Amino acid sequence: MGFKINTIRNDFPILSTKVNGKQLVYFDNGATTHKPLQVIDRVSDYYKTENSNVHRASYNLSHIATDLYENSRKFVAKFINANSYREIIFTKGTTESVNLVASGFSDLITEGDEVIITVMEHHSNFVPWQQLCKKNKATLRFLPVLKDGTIDLSELEDMINFKTKLISITHISNVLGTINPVKKISEIAHNNGIPVFVDGAQAIAHTNVDVSDIDCDFYCFSGHKAYGPMGIGVLYGKEEWLNKLSPYQYGGEMISSVNFESTIFNELPYKFEAGTPNVAGALGMEASLRYIQDIGMDNIIKYEDTLLKYATKKLENIKGLRIIGNAKSKIPVISINIEGLHPFDIGTLLDQMGIAIRTGNHCAQPLMEALKLPGTLRVSLALYNTKDEIDLFADALAKAVDMLT
Amino acid sequence: MGFKINTIRNDFPILSTKVNGKQLVYFDNGATTHKPLQVIDRVSDYYKTENSNVHRASYNLSHIATDLYENSRKFVAKFINANSYREIIFTKGTTESVNLVASGFSDLITEGDEVIITVMEHHSNFVPWQQLCKKNKATLRFLPVLKDGTIDLSELEDMINFKTKLISITHISNVLGTINPVKKISEIAHNNGIPVFVDGAQAIAHTNVDVSDIDCDFYCFSGHKAYGPMGIGVLYGKEEWLNKLSPYQYGGEMISSVNFESTIFNELPYKFEAGTPNVAGALGMEASLRYIQDIGMDNIIKYEDTLLKYATKKLENIKGLRIIGNAKSKIPVISINIEGLHPFDIGTLLDQMGIAIRTGNHCAQPLMEALKLPGTLRVSLALYNTKDEIDLFADALAKAVDMLT
Amino acid sequence: MTIKEKSQSVVDEFAIFDDWMDKYAYLIELGKELPIIDEKFKNDSHLITGCQSRVWLHADYDEDNVVFTADSDAVITKGIISLLIRVMSDATPSEIFNADFTFIDDIGLSTHLSPTRANGLVSMVKQMKLYAKALHLKTGK
Amino acid sequence: MTIKEKSQSVVDEFAIFDDWMDKYAYLIELGKELPIIDEKFKNDSHLITGCQSRVWLHADYDEDNVVFTADSDAVITKGIISLLIRVMSDATPSEIFNADFTFIDDIGLSTHLSPTRANGLVSMVKQMKLYAKALHLKTGK
Numbered sequence A, B: 001m002g003f004k005i006n007t008i009r010n011d012f013p014i015l016s017t018k019v020n021g022k023q024l025v026y027f028d029n030g031a032t033t034h035k036p037l038q039v040i041d042r043v044s045d046y047y048k049t050e051n052s053n054v055h056r057a058s059y060n061l062s063h064i065a066t067d068l069y070e071n072s073r074k075f076v077a078k079f080i081n082a083n084s085y086r087e088i089i090f091t092k093g094t095t096e097s098v099n100l101v102a103s104g105f106s107d108l109i110t111e112g113d114e115v116i117i118t119v120m121e122h123h124s125n126f127v128p129w130q131q132l133c134k135k136n137k138a139t140l141r142f143l144p145v146l147k148d149g150t151i152d153l154s155e156l157e158d159m160i161n162f163k164t165k166l167i168s169i170t171h172i173s174n175v176l177g178t179i180n181p182v183k184k185i186s187e188i189a190h191n192n193g194i195p196v197f198v199d200g201a202q203a204i205a206h207t208n209v210d211v212s213d214i215d216c217d218f219y220c221f222s223g224h225k226a227y228g229p230m231g232i233g234v235l236y237g238k239e240e241w242l243n244k245l246s247p248y249q250y251g252g253e254m255i256s257s258v259n260f261e262s263t264i265f266n267e268l269p270y271k272f273e274a275g276t277p278n279v280a281g282a283l284g285m286e287a288s289l290r291y292i293q294d295i296g297m298d299n300i301i302k303y304e305d306t307l308l309k310y311a312t313k314k315l316e317n318i319k320g321l322r323i324i325g326n327a328k329s330k331i332p333v334i335s336i337n338i339e340g341l342h343p344f345d346i347g348t349l350l351d352q353m354g355i356a357i358r359t360g361n362h363c364a365q366p367l368m369e370a371l372k373l374p375g376t377l378r379v380s381l382a383l384y385n386t387k388d389e390i391d392l393f394a395d396a397l398a399k400a401v402d403m404l405t
Numbered sequence C, D: 001m002t003i004k005e006k007s008q009s010v011v012d013e014f015a016i017f018d019d020w021m022d023k024y025a026y027l028i029e030l031g032k033e034l035p036i037i038d039e040k041f042k043n044d045s046h047l048i049t050g051c052q053s054r055v056w057l058h059a060d061y062d063e064d065n066v067v068f069t070a071d072s073d074a075v076i077t078k079g080i081i082s083l084l085i086r087v088m089s090d091a092t093p094s095e096i097f098n099a100d101f102t103f104i105d106d107i108g109l110s111t112h113l114s115p116t117r118a119n120g121l122v123s124m125v126k127q128m129k130l131y132a133k134a135l136h137l138k139t140g141k
C-alpha cells in the first residue's frame, strides 16, 4: 500500500485532538503509541459480535472466539518468524514477559552464577534480574555503554565466563535509540552455550523482527508500543527453553488435570497462560501488526529514518544542545540535554505549547547514572509523525530555551 | 433507573447475534459476560481521545490519562467499599490476583503450616495454594461441601489450628451457585488470628460486595465476568496486609528508585503494578461497574432471583434431571445432571439449537471428584437473560434428552 | 478400500441428511450400536487426555494393517469415533499417518475437530497417528 | 497574614497575567531569584522522593512558627516552591497541616499538584505537613 502519511494520520483519531487549545504534537511514542481505527474497531467488533471465553466450551460462539484467539497467536508467530504457535505466549506486556522468564530461571540459576545485562536496560529488563540474582546469590553484571550509545562486543566476550547463565539485552534502547547487534550477541552467547533474552519493546514497531534470524532464545514486546491495545503483549521462547521453565501462574487453561494432591500442567503455549486470556487484546494486537504489515516495515523504516535525520539536523541549531546517543544504527528516539537547563523545565513549557514529550530518567536510572545526567528530554517518533511537527517542536524548544535562559 | 429488560438487552449488541441461524441464547455467563455499549464505547473513546501512558510524564494528555486511571481506582474502591484507593491493585484478572497473593505468602508460610480452602474452589483459587504448599512443605486442607452445596462452618472451626496461616474461599461457587457466608468465615478466622482471602469472581456481578462489611483481608475479581473488558481485574487487600507482602513483578511504576545494587519499591498501590498498566481496561471496568450501579444491584438481585426460581421450576419437569447445588442462598447458576446422559452430548445438541451453555468440570475438578460426577451441564444467567430464553432452553433440553434416549 | 475411498463413502452417507437433527440422530445411533473396545482396555493407560468426554483408544496390529478399537462415555463422541475407526482402521501404518481428516469437515462436523477444541477428538486423531508411526518404525510398513 | 490571606495574595498577583507565557516567565523569575535553602541542607536526608526534579526541603522552628527553606534543580519547580514557601512558611504548625492548597488550582498551575503527579510537589506539600504535624505534637501549637 506504500506510505501515504495523510492516509495514515487519518487512521488515528487522537491526532486531531487539541491540547491547551493547540494541535497535539505527540512525541512520546516510546512510552506508548496511539491506535489506528483498525485496532480500535477490531476490539469493539469483537465485543459486539464474537465475545466469549475460549478453549473450554462446546458451543459455537466459544469455538469462534477460540479460533480467532489462536489465529492471532499464529499470526504473531509468523510476524516474528517463530517456528510454531507453541512458542508464542500471550502476556500482559513486556514487563510481565521478563518477569515470567526470570521466575522460570529461578530454578536454573544458583549461587555464584552470573547474569549479564547492559547499562542501557529499561528497569523492566533490569530489576527482575537484579532481584533474581539477589534471591539466588548470583551476580548481575553490566555491559557498559560507550560514548556514542553503543555497546562493545569484545567487552561482552571478556565478561562471559563459565558461570554466565544468561544474557539479557534490549533490542533497542528506549533512551538512546541504539539498535543493538542482537544477532551477533546470540552468536557469541551460543558459542559459549548461554541463552539470550531480548527485550523487543522498542523494536517491534520500528524494525523487522525475525527471531529465527536473530536466533535468540527469548524475545518479548508489548502491544501498546506498536499501535495495539494496552494489557497485551508477547513472550516468544524457543520450545526447548519454554519446556525447561516451570509455569509462572496457576489456574485456568494452563491446567491439564488436577486432583487434591497434584496438578498436571498443560502443554505449550497454554502452560504459561493462566486465567481467562485477554482475547480482545490479542485480536487488537493482531490488527495492529497487520496494520504495520500492510504499510510495510521497510516503508516505515525508511520514513522514520527520514524523520530522524531531519530532526537531528534541526536540533543541531539550538545552542548548548547535545544529543545523547549517536549510534549509526538507531530508530527515531532522540535524547536531548541542553546545557544548564533541567529537562523538567523544558518539558513543562513544551507541554504548554501542545507538545507531548517525555522528560526524566525514562525508567533507565542506571543509564542516567552512567551518563551522569539527571534525565533527558526525549523525542520518540512514530510512523504518523511529520516534518511539520518537528518544525513546530524545534520552534517551541527554541522558545522554551529562550524563556529559561 | 429501575429494571427495564428491553432497554438492557438493547445495550448489549451481541445479543442480537444468530447462531446456526437461530437467535443466540447465551447461558454461559459464569465463564464470561457480554459487554454493554457503555463499556465498549468507553474503551474506544479512550483510545480515540485520551490515550497515553500514565504517571511518569509531564504533559497534559498523560495527566488526563493518569487522572482517569486513578479515578477508576477510586471508583472501584468505593464500589466495594474499601477504605482507600491504596487498597485497590489492578491486575489482569482473578487468577493473577490469587497468584500475586500466593506469591507474597510464600515468605509467610513455612514447613508444617496449613492453608485451608474448600472443595468447591475454582482451579484458580486452588492450584496456586496447592503449589505454594508443595513448595514450602505446608499442608493444604479442604473444607468439604455438604450435599446441598453449602459448607459447614462448625467443620471449619474444627479444621483451624495454630498451624493455620490462611483461609481462602470463593464468595460464590461457579458450579453450585452457593453464596458462602464469607462474613461469618472472616469472623471465625480473625478470632483465630488468621487472614482470609475471598475469590469474588462470581460475586461481583451478582451480589453486593462490601469488603469492609465482610472484613476479609483480600478480595478479588475479574472485569470480564461483570460486563467489563477482558485483561483487567482487581485485587483488594487491607493496607496492613499488602504492606506485608513482597512485590510480585518488577519494572515500571512499581519502582521508586534504583541503582546498580538495589531497588527501592514504590508505595501502595503502585508497588504491585509493574509495567504499563491496562488503562483502557481499568476505564472499561469502571464503566461496567457504573452500569451495574445505575441499574442498581438490588434490582439485579431481585430480577436474577426470579430467573433462578423460574428456571429451577421449569427444569424439574425433565425426567431424570437433578440440580447439583441447592443452597438457599444462591445466584442463578444451575448445574444439571441428567441420569444416564453425558453432559457433553447434551451440550453439543443444545449448541445446534443456538443455546450456549457450559459442559464439563468448570475448572473445578476436585469438586467433581467429590461429587463423583464426570461433569455437569451448567446454566449461568446474567441480568440480560429472560424467561423466554429459559423457555427456549427448556424445550431444547427436552428435545436433546429425547434424541439421546 | 483406501482411507480416501472410505472417507468418501462416509461423506456420501451423510449427504442424504439435510438437517442437523438427522445427522446427529444418525451419529447417536452409530454411537449406541458399537461396543467398540474390549473392556480390559478401558483403563487409564488407554485414556486420551484433554477430552471433555473420556475416550479410550487401543491399537492392534493385524498382519499389514492397524486395527483400532475405542470407546467413550459420551455417545456423540462415540458416534464420531466409530466413523474415525471405519475410515482409519484396517489400513497400513504409513497410510494412516499420512491421511488427512477433511472428511469430518465435509460431513459438517468440523467444529469437533478444530485443533483448539477441548473434546479430545483431535487428541484421538493425534494418538492414532502416533500409534501408526510407532508401528511403521517397528515394521517398516 | 493567615495562610488563606497569603494564598489570596498569590492568586491576585497571578490574576494580572492572561497568558501562560507571562505566568511561566514570572514563575521562572521567582525561581531564579531565590537561593532558598542553606547549602548544608542540600543533602539526601532533605531530598524529597518521587520527584522528576530534585527537591530539598528543610524546616526550622522560630518561636511559634515553622520556617521552611527549600530548593530544586529545576527552575519552574523552584518558582512554585517559592510560592509554597511564601504561603506556608511563618505559620503555626496546626495552621499548616490544616491548610488546603487550592490556590495552586486558582492560579492555573494545578497540573503540578494533582496527587498522581510525579514531579514531587505533591510529595513536598505532604512533607511540609508532616514537619508541621511533628512540630505540633512536640510543641502543642
Ligand SMILES: Cc1ncc(COP(=O)(O)O)c(C=O)c1O
Residues within 6 Å of the ligand: A252, A274, A275, A276, A277, B030, B031, B093, B094, B095, B096, B122, B124, B125, B170, B172, B173, B174, B199, B201, B202, B222, B363
Ligand atoms: C470462582 C472463580 N474463581 C476464579 C475464576 C478465574 O477467573 P479468571 O479466569 O478471570 O482469572 C473463575 C472464572 O472462571 C471463577 O468462576
Ligand SMILES: Cc1ncc(COP(=O)(O)O)c(C=O)c1O
Residues within 6 Å of the ligand: A030, A031, A093, A094, A095, A096, A122, A124, A125, A170, A172, A173, A174, A199, A201, A202, A222, A363, B252, B274, B275, B276, B277
Ligand atoms: C526497552 C523497554 N523495555 C521494557 C519496557 C516495559 O514495557 P511495558 O511497560 O509495556 O511492560 C519498555 C517500555 O517503556 C521499554 O522501553
